[in-house]
Amino acid sequence: MATHAGELSRKEGVVVATHAGELSGKEGAGEPIRVKGLTRLYGERAVLDGLDLEIAPGEFVALLGQSGSGKSTLLRALAGLDGDVAGTGLVEVPEQVSVVFQDARLLPWQRVLDNVILGLDGAVERGRQSLAEVGLAGRERAWPNELSGGEQQRVALARSLVREPRLLLADEPFGALDALTRLKMHGLLRRLFEEHRPAVLLVTHDVDEAIALADRVLVLDHGRIAAEQRLDAARSATEVRSELLRALGVGEVPAGRRDGRPHRDG
Amino acid sequence: MTLVASRPAVDVRTRKRRRLRPGPRIRLGFLAGPLLLLAIWAAASATGLLDPRFLSAPWTVVTTAADLVESGRLQTNLLASVQRVALGLAFGVPLGTLLALVSGLSRWGEALIDGPIQIKRAIPALALMPLLILWLGIGEGMKITMIALGVLVPIYIHTHNGLRSIDSRYVELAETVDLGRGAFIRKVVLPGALPGFLLGMRFAVTTAWLFLVVAELINATTGIGYMMDLARTYGQTDVILVGIVLYGLLGLFSDAGVRLVERKALSWRRTLAS
Numbered sequence: 001m002a003t004h005a006g007e008l009s010r011k012e013g014v015v016v017a018t019h020a021g022e023l024s025g026k027e028g029a030g031e032p033i034r035v036k037g038l039t040r041l042y043g044e045r046a047v048l049d050g051l052d053l054e055i056a057p058g059e060f061v062a063l064l065g066q067s068g069s070g071k072s073t074l075l076r077a078l079a080g081l082d083g084d085v086a087g088t089g090l091v092e093v094p095e096q097v098s099v100v101f102q103d104a105r106l107l108p109w110q111r112v113l114d115n116v117i118l119g120l121d122g123a124v125e126r127g128r129q130s131l132a133e134v135g136l137a138g139r140e141r142a143w144p145n146e147l148s149g150g151e152q153q154r155v156a157l158a159r160s161l162v163r164e165p166r167l168l169l170a171d172e173p174f175g176a177l178d179a180l181t182r183l184k185m186h187g188l189l190r191r192l193f194e195e196h197r198p199a200v201l202l203v204t205h206d207v208d209e210a211i212a213l214a215d216r217v218l219v220l221d222h223g224r225i226a227a228e229q230r231l232d233a234a235r236s237a238t239e240v241r242s243e244l245l246r247a248l249g250v251g252e253v254p255a256g257r258r259d260g261r262p263h264r265d266g
Numbered sequence: 267m268t269l270v271a272s273r274p275a276v277d278v279r280t281r282k283r284r285r286l287r288p289g290p291r292i293r294l295g296f297l298a299g300p301l302l303l304l305a306i307w308a309a310a311s312a313t314g315l316l317d318p319r320f321l322s323a324p325w326t327v328v329t330t331a332a333d334l335v336e337s338g339r340l341q342t343n344l345l346a347s348v349q350r351v352a353l354g355l356a357f358g359v360p361l362g363t364l365l366a367l368v369s370g371l372s373r374w375g376e377a378l379i380d381g382p383i384q385i386k387r388a389i390p391a392l393a394l395m396p397l398l399i400l401w402l403g404i405g406e407g408m409k410i411t412m413i414a415l416g417v418l419v420p421i422y423i424h425t426h427n428g429l430r431s432i433d434s435r436y437v438e439l440a441e442t443v444d445l446g447r448g449a450f451i452r453k454v455v456l457p458g459a460l461p462g463f464l465l466g467m468r469f470a471v472t473t474a475w476l477f478l479v480v481a482e483l484i485n486a487t488t489g490i491g492y493m494m495d496l497a498r499t500y501g502q503t504d505v506i507l508v509g510i511v512l513y514g515l516l517g518l519f520s521d522a523g524v525r526l527v528e529r530k531a532l533s534w535r536r537t538l539a540s
Contacts, residue, residue, distance in 0.1 A: 079442060099442045105435055109457040109534045118453060119443045143534045163443070 031094065032056050033078070033167055033199055038089030039223075040073050040082065047073045048087065049223030057166065058197040062210035064248060065220035071203045074220065075099075075171050078201065093167055098160030098198075100170040104152035106144035106159075113140035116159045123162065130162040131155070133195075134188065150181035154188065161196055168198045172205065186212055207244050211237050219247040322504035327511065330504040339493065344512065346488035350406070350481070351474045351516075354413025359470060361414070362421030363463065369422075370429035371455065380426075387419050391477060395484070409481040416477040420469035428462015429455060461535070464528045471520035475513060 035053040039046055047070040055061050065071045076082045077091060079099045106115045117127035131137055134154040144152055153173060160168060173189075174182045190213055193200060204210055210217045211231065217240070219227040227247035229240045292298075304324060310316040311323035318326065334340035365383065368375035395412065402408040432455065440450050482491025490509050497505035 081438060081441065097442075101435070101439075103435070105439050107436060107439075107454065107457070109460070109532075110453065119440075119445045119449055145534060159443075 031092075033094070033201075034090070034092040035074075035078070036090040038074070038077060038087070038091065040070070040077060040085050040087035040089075042085070046223055048077070048089075051089070051220075051224055053218075053225060055167075055199045055201060057199055060193055060200045060202070060213060060215045062202045062204055062214035062217045063220055064204065064207060064210055064217060064244060066248060067205070069220045070223050071205075071220055072171055075169050075201060075203050078167070079169050094165075094199075096163060096165045097167045097169060098163050098165035100153075100156050100160050100168070100173045102172045102175045104144070104149075104156040106152055106155055108144050110144075111140065112136070112142050112144060112147070112155055115144060115155060116162055118159065120162065126162050127158075130158040133161070133192065134158045148181075150177055150185060153177065153185065157189070157192065161192060164196070165198045168193075168200045170200065170202045172203055174209065175204075182209070189213060207241060207248070210244070211241055217244060219244060221247070221249075319501070319503065322507055326504045327507045330502075331508045331511075334493075334505070334508060340508070340512075343488055343490050343493045346486075347478055347482065347490045348516075350409050350489065351413060351478050353410045354474055354477070355417055355470065357410065358414035358417030358474075359421055359467070362418040362466070362470075363425055365418070366422045366425035366429060366459070366463075367451070367455070370426050370459070371451075383419065383422050386415070387423070391416050392480060395480070399485075404485040409478070409486070412481045413474050413477045416473045417470040420473060421463070421466040424466030424469065425459050425463040428459035428465075431462070432458035461532055464524060464531065468521055468524045468528075471524055472517050475517045475520070479513065 033053075033055040035051060038048050038051040038053075040048040047068075051070075051074065053074075063071050063074065073082070073085075077085075077087075077089075078093055079097060080091075080093075081099075106112075107118065110118065113124070113127050113131065116130055117123040120126075128137070128140060131140060134157050136151060136154055136158065139147070139151070144155065147155065153176075156173070170189075174185050177185060186209065193213075200214075202210070202213060215231060217229045217231065218225050221227075227244065229244055231237070231240060307316070307321075308324050311318070311321075311325075316323070322330070331340065365379050369379040369383075370376070391412070394415070398408050398412055402411060436454050436458065440454050445453065478489070479491050482489040483495055486492040486495075490512055494506050494509035497503075497509070
């Protein structure tokens with residue numbers, strides 16, 4: 001795995017971290033993803049405020065936070081998509097990073113297979129395999145418009161996995177899907193993760209999704225990591241869930257009401 | 267007894283909704299209007315309401331066309347005209363596309379190119395004619411340049427517009443999958459701008475015939491426009507009508523051709539029309 005550090009350059013008195021920094025040569029597959037002192041400013045407002053984060057190789061991390069807490073800003077910083085945003089800090093990510101967006105973002109004028117292997121020359125066979133992995137074998141020649149929302153998002157997953165990423169960034173990838181499809185996609189994502197073992201950063205606003213999928217759940221608040229919960233056999237999901245909700249400022253939610261709404265009766 | 271799917275016993279009556287859609291398509295409906303016009307024309311000629319010196323009867327136009335084909339005059343002139351349009355398109359379309367690409371993909375390109383094209387658009391084509399004649403003479407070069415310049419504008423405008431309306435999310439996607447500039451243009455920019463380009467193309471083919479008429483009526487020794495201008499001198503309304511019908515048909519066919527390409531090339535689109 002080749003890692004590269006975010007190159008720091010000075011611009012109008014503000015240090016701007018550019019993503020496409022120098023490659024620091026081949027290093028072991030065990031290099032973690034590192035973020036140190038990451039600050040991102042929109043005007044005067046610091047959306048990320050000296051954030052530190054480390055993700056181990058092959059670790060599945062979910063990132064929770066209220067709207068405007070900077071979840072997407074962090075993800076975009078890791079993806080190197082924030083070249084025009086002012087800020088400072090160090091970002092160390094592997095060379096091979098894939099992004100899955102909330103919208104499947106398939107090119108409507110390219111057939112499904114061509115979308116999967118976009119920018120990869122001669123990867124037709126790999127593309128087919130990847131489509132088969134997400135359960136879409138036989139749909140290679142379909143137009144994206146002919147697929148359902150869930151199928152489109154599966155194509156987007158195939159497109160990111162065919163690149164064999166060491167880091168998979170997912171920005172509320174299931175946010176636009178209906179509840180049933182979302183549950184199926186959870187199973188699929190977790191299975192693909194077990195097989196390919198990239199490090200994953202999943203941005204979501206769904207506490208249950210985070211608990212169902214991740215090894216570790218972070219809560220982002222005011223531009224910093226405000227809480228962290230590791231999911232292991234020692235603790236029940238209910239326990240983790242209520243602590244996460246407290247960190248999110250939702251407060252006590254009665255057991256049995258999994259959607260976080262207060263009881264209407266009584 | 268055989269089992270059949272039972273029909274609902276009660277006839278379900280719902281309040282009839284006002285239909286706001288235009289209703290089902292009429293087969294070959296686009297022919298109705300032209301056919302009606304033709305019928306009125308034929309009736310007026312047959313009853314003598316229409317003086318043949320003012321407007322020849324439709325059947326005279328048909329026999330005149332046959333005569334012109336027999337003598338070979340129609341083919342020679344048609345060939346000359348088609349050649350001019352083809353050459354004008356061959357120069358104008360790639361140039362317009364290239365300018366649109368440069369102007370759409372770089373800020374400097376836009377700064378330098380967009381202004382002059384908008385100015386060119388504002389100048390009536392006929393106003394450029396005297397200058398073109400002074401520069402290029404009255405030969406083929408002038409006519410083809412005239413058509414190419416006319417074609418360039420709609421191609422540029424619509425391709426540029428198509429290019430600028432490509433969703434920025436696709437550009438972001440191209441960045442995340444590390445597309446090179448060449449692949450970006452081939453996979454994202456060109457297909458994304460194709461609907462705009464094809465719309466421009468539809469305007470361009472009709473514009474091309476328009477400019478051809480202008481160029482051929484003024485100074486030519488071949489071409490449909492020349493044939494018509496000659497007929498004017500001799501007062502042959504039938505030959506003039508053959509020319510008009512020919513121009514109409516050529517415009518119609520070129521537009522239909524572009525639309526056919528459009529349907530094939532944009533089959534990925536699900537729109538209101540499909």
